[in-house]
Amino acid sequence: MAISAIIVAAGTGSRAGTGPAKQLRLLHGRRVLDWSLEAFAAHELIDTVILVAPASEVETYSEMFRAADRVVAGGATRSLSVRAGLVAAKAAGSETVLVHDAARPGLDKRTITALIEALQSHDGAAPALPVVDALKRTDASGRLSNVRRDGLYRVQTPQAFRLELLERAIHEAPDSIVDDLEAVERLGARIAFVDGHERLAKITYQEDFDRMERLLAPLSGPRIGTGFDVHAFEPGDAVILCGLAIPHTARLQGHSDADVAWHALTDAILGAIGAGDIGDHFPPSDEKWRGAPSRVFLEEAMRLAREAGYELGNCDITLICEVPKIKPHRETMRQQTAEVLGVDMGRVSLKATTTEGLGFTGRREGIAAQAAAILYPAQ
């Protein structure tokens, strides 16, 4: 059976604020619409990807979205746009369609496969999530009543149907029905729910973009970051490197504890999630961070990474100095770093080098550190 995916992108999306239509905004560097277009295009069971564009933008969208096999003009209402998509799907020889909202970028391969499989025993299928929040209804006077949530679901898209069934359902549905699933159910069709996902939620408002960015992180592949830092020596008796006080004839100058190794690593992790640098999060102008242990900075960077949906793959720190000698302390420093990051030691590498007497490190004026970190979407 030939299968078409129809992405309905003809609406204006005005509720998500001004600026470009929401389907053109970027999430992890890809336009909202690219996410689902490419998910369909990459799926081996989808033969044709049809994009229903705003009527005035068909040419522009054809240029902009090469992953679509066909770009057709939408109508004034969602059901007119779905109809336009169905005409194109029929022309492509499809018997089955998956109809999807452009504003739901979090589509993955597993959901597409599950929907297509469900159609083997049902007339229609949709991703759905059970309602977990308490539900209340208010009447005209503002009085609250409880709604039992057993058996209640939030239904998402894509929704999969046999093409002819959906065509007939939309044709016969009164104008008041705008939902494909509802139109099909009216004909007594058997509908299956497959597992929905928070990622498949619809972007409606401006604030949904931040949330979606976090939710989509796991689909966006690994991220790499690098960091670099320098601190000068001043009179003292120990330097702090990776949280370890190493006896020395000087200490490192700085607003915090001047742990140059962890500063570079903090920047590498922040860099990997595109969250700025250590100075953005812990401004040296803020008295709060005077003498602060750099553990706090590193912990916060890792917390932000996890909040964004990532886990550390590995990290590699290089210390550049003539003194003190790093090697005797290396394993302790790796251990402490792994502990703060909440990972095993195998994911933390630490090296040291000199600059052969050249430059400020060669003159023993301070210590430089560089770090790289790679983050993977948390499973």
Ligand code: MG
């Ligand atoms: Mg620093």
